[in-house]
Amino acid sequence: MSEQRKSGRTASRGRSRVTYSLPNGTPTGKVSDSATSHGPETSSSPRTPCVPTPSDLVKRGEEARKRHQIDEALTAFRAALLVVPDFCDAHCGMGYSYLEVNMYGEALQHLEAALDVRPSSGRALYGAATALLELGRLEEAGSYALRLHELGDLRSVTSSHFIRGTIAYNEGRFGEAVEHLERSFDGRGQRDQQRTWRRNCYLLAQSYVELNRPERALHYLRLMNGVPGRDRRREKPWSRKVEDQIGRLHLELAQVSEAIASFNRILSRFPDDERALNGLGQAHLARHDGEKATEAFRKVLARNPNDIWALDGMAEACKLRGDLARAAGYIEQIRRLYTGPELQIQRRLEALGRERQRRDAELLRVRNIAALNVMATGIAHELRQPLSVIRLAAQNARKDVGSGDMSQLDGDLADIDRNVERIDDIINTLRRISAAEEGETKPTRLSEAVAEALTLFHAQLKNRGVELTLGVGNEWAMVDPPALVQIIVNLVSNARDAVEGQARGRIEIWSVDGPSNVWLYVRDNGKGMTREERSQALDPFFTTKTGIGTGLGLYIAYNLARKMGGRLSIKETNLMKGTTMQVELPRAEEKSE
Amino acid sequence: MSKTLAPTVLVVEDEEDVRRHLVRALRREGCAVDEAGDGPPACERFEAVLHPVVLLDLRLPSLDGLEVLRRIKSLRPESQVVILTGHGGKQDAVKGLNLHAFRFLEKPPDLDAILQAVRDAYDVYLELVGLEATDEDTQGSTPTLEEVRSAMAAVPKDKLDPKGEDE
Numbered sequence: 001m002s003e004q005r006k007s008g009r010t011a012s013r014g015r016s017r018v019t020y021s022l023p024n025g026t027p028t029g030k031v032s033d034s035a036t037s038h039g040p041e042t043s044s045s046p047r048t049p050c051v052p053t054p055s056d057l058v059k060r061g062e063e064a065r066k067r068h069q070i071d072e073a074l075t076a077f078r079a080a081l082l083v084v085p086d087f088c089d090a091h092c093g094m095g096y097s098y099l100e101v102n103m104y105g106e107a108l109q110h111l112e113a114a115l116d117v118r119p120s121s122g123r124a125l126y127g128a129a130t131a132l133l134e135l136g137r138l139e140e141a142g143s144y145a146l147r148l149h150e151l152g153d154l155r156s157v158t159s160s161h162f163i164r165g166t167i168a169y170n171e172g173r174f175g176e177a178v179e180h181l182e183r184s185f186d187g188r189g190q191r192d193q194q195r196t197w198r199r200n201c202y203l204l205a206q207s208y209v210e211l212n213r214p215e216r217a218l219h220y221l222r223l224m225n226g227v228p229g230r231d232r233r234r235e236k237p238w239s240r241k242v243e244d245q246i247g248r249l250h251l252e253l254a255q256v257s258e259a260i261a262s263f264n265r266i267l268s269r270f271p272d273d274e275r276a277l278n279g280l281g282q283a284h285l286a287r288h289d290g291e292k293a294t295e296a297f298r299k300v301l302a303r304n305p306n307d308i309w310a311l312d313g314m315a316e317a318c319k320l321r322g323d324l325a326r327a328a329g330y331i332e333q334i335r336r337l338y339t340g341p342e343l344q345i346q347r348r349l350e351a352l353g354r355e356r357q358r359r360d361a362e363l364l365r366v367r368n369i370a371a372l373n374v375m376a377t378g379i380a381h382e383l384r385q386p387l388s389v390i391r392l393a394a395q396n397a398r399k400d401v402g403s404g405d406m407s408q409l410d411g412d413l414a415d416i417d418r419n420v421e422r423i424d425d426i427i428n429t430l431r432r433i434s435a436a437e438e439g440e441t442k443p444t445r446l447s448e449a450v451a452e453a454l455t456l457f458h459a460q461l462k463n464r465g466v467e468l469t470l471g472v473g474n475e476w477a478m479v480d481p482p483a484l485v486q487i488i489v490n491l492v493s494n495a496r497d498a499v500e501g502q503a504r505g506r507i508e509i510w511s512v513d514g515p516s517n518v519w520l521y522v523r524d525n526g527k528g529m530t531r532e533e534r535s536q537a538l539d540p541f542f543t544t545k546t547g548i549g550t551g552l553g554l555y556i557a558y559n560l561a562r563k564m565g566g567r568l569s570i571k572e573t574n575l576m577k578g579t580t581m582q583v584e585l586p587r588a589e590e591k592s593e
Numbered sequence: 594m595s596k597t598l599a600p601t602v603l604v605v606e607d608e609e610d611v612r613r614h615l616v617r618a619l620r621r622e623g624c625a626v627d628e629a630g631d632g633p634p635a636c637e638r639f640e641a642v643l644h645p646v647v648l649l650d651l652r653l654p655s656l657d658g659l660e661v662l663r664r665i666k667s668l669r670p671e672s673q674v675v676i677l678t679g680h681g682g683k684q685d686a687v688k689g690l691n692l693h694a695f696r697f698l699e700k701p702p703d704l705d706a707i708l709q710a711v712r713d714a715y716d717v718y719l720e721l722v723g724l725e726a727t728d729e730d731t732q733g734s735t736p737t738l739e740e741v742r743s744a745m746a747a748v749p750k751d752k753l754d755p756k757g758e759d760e
Binding site: 464 | 610611614615655701
């Protein structure tokens with residue numbers, strides 16, 4: 001046995017060290033045994049090992065991925081996963097490979113699987129956040145970014161800033177975007193000239209453009225755009241689009257000669273680029289060089305006689321040279337174009353766009369009506385209980401009165417009165433949900449809120465054989481305590497319903513501490529949600545439960561969390577595997593009594 | 594109404610106000626009434642008394658009404674269960690009927706409809722246990738021990754194995 005192990009080690013020399021441990025009894029155990037028995041032969045030719053170990057496969061996959069041979073990479077990772085189904089690195093590899101071919105849903109699945117194995121994997125967190133960004137699920141991307149930040153090392157923090165900056169940019173909060181992106185830019189230093197670094201620069205530049213700070217925008221655009229053709233060996237990636245923007249920003253700043261240089265740089269590679277020619281023409285106009293401007297615009301018009309920018313530029317150039325008749329001719333041509341078919345098509349396209357907007361609005365309205373229908377059902381259901389009491393009390397009273405018995409009349413009327421009040425309460429609650437008053441926030445210990453909420457559940461959970469695991473630490477949050485309790489009650493009751501019918505229902509509640517926020521998680525191993533259910537889960541009156549609940553629980557919880565400056569989101573949900581809900585809350589310093 | 598309404602009824606309803614009114618109405622009609630506010634005590638009560646008619650709310654705090662129905666029917670198939678439901682859930686109705694619920698009534702319920710359902714359920718119960726309700730004296734039609742013995746003698750021996758039913 002020890003001899004076999006020794007020869008096995010020889011066999012794997014020259015390859016990567018195996019750093020994972022195989023679970024006992026997997027088929028691979030056998031495979032590697034037979035591999036080691038061939039030890040002496042294979043050790044002479046380490047380049048052709050008989051059976052690659054999963055970490056070899058992962059290494060091979062990563063190499064293929066770096067060569068952009070995604071199919072090969074995927075095959076390698078998949079093979080590794082066949083052997084060790086929860087191999088974090090292999091899942092990561094799968095995720096990143098899918099990211100590369102823009103299959104974000106698949107990427108996300110694997111990266112979340114990787115996170116299941118190793119929740120603190122910065123690489124998986126970053127990948128998952130990127131996938132979520134691409135899928136437009138910004139809120140979830142944000143929460144991953146925050147987790148990434150928590151890891152604390154420079155790389156993770158940098159990536160976290162990058163993600164958060166991208167989110168802010170996408171949501172139109174450019175000031176915030178700039179803050180994050182500047183930090184992630186600093187974190188990167190000159191370390192890498194990779195795609196992400198360029199993207200960082202690009203987003204920074206676009207944010208500065210939006211903030212009307214062209215100098216800063218220019219700075220980053222120029223940083224990311226290499227100068228083409230000077231030194232082939234040290235050539236940086238260069239983009240025509242970026243160069244065009246550089247030219248235009250120079251123009252805006254009245255730095256005419258720099259603008260001309262930029263446009264010429266494009267034209268030296270793409271002599272027919274109409275945008276660049278127009279830009280060049282504008283630049284020449286800006287320094288009153290009618291001749292050169294005319295030359296540029298003429299080139300555009302030779303290719304596209306109806307280019308409005310060029311015609312406009314030509315008219316300006318003619319004016320510069322004092323040729324007013326010619327200028328009038330160009331202007332006349334523009335006028336004709338505006339009534340011509342080309343422009344009509346343009347206008348029709350615009351009309352179509354407006355039509356589409358109208359239709360989208362209509363769709364939204366229909367969806368709201370659908371929500372209203374569900375709402376009607378929900379309210380009807382809530383109201384039936386007090387209505388039952390009212391009806392029964394009235395009918396009982398009438399029967400009694402009919403037989404001359406008045407003894408219980410007062411009690412019946414009291415029942416009716418009380419239940420009318422209850423119906424009124426329900427209606428008021430419904431109204432409050434949408435316009436909830438601000439509750440008083442104060443430092444609150446998470447564990448206390450959880451304990452309070454759980455008083456409503458202990459008996460039920462025990463009754464149903466649901467196992468409850470608590471991992472709430474000593475975090476303090478700045479919240480309105482009853483609101484937080486209500487949020488927890490909602491989440492736990494959802495979890496309870498989700499594990500209904502499960503042989504071994506399990507609910508876990510735990511918390512995570514952060515520098516400015518704390519997180520509370522509620523996970524169940526219940527039935528999970530379909531993609532469609534997930535997308536509607538936070539909608540008011542959406543429910544999958546026939547009979548119980550109004551479909552308002554999560555909606556209320558979501559709004560309560562938001563009002564306290566927190567956030568509630570579905571962190572993860574898998575059909576038949578369960579759901580994890582996340583509540584982010586502003587952190588509070590421990591109360592000093 | 595030709596028949597006397599006097600079954601022992603079990604009312605299972607978690608909402609106390611609703612339950613109180615149901616119990617009162619049934620008592621007025623001469624029923625002996627037991628009550629329970631949740632599934633487990635309801636099952637316990639039923640096991641002890643084996644009520645001929647049960648009025649059952651489907652939505653109960655800790656044990657689903659349908660489950661209560663299933664247990665009642667397995668303890669005593671002849672007992673009839675009238676179901677009260679707060680929602681017209683089709684699925685529940687189908688499940689309930691598959692479990693041989695006697696009737697579905699929606700909330701808010703009409704008292705007369707409930708009383709009628711209880712009467713009808715009791716009639717069916719009496720039919721199933723081989724008794725006819727009489728106007729005056731239901732005791733009179735209870736079979737004497739002799740009658741039971743002679744009835745059993747007419748049945749082939751192998752069908753009398755009491756355990757043969759479920760297995």
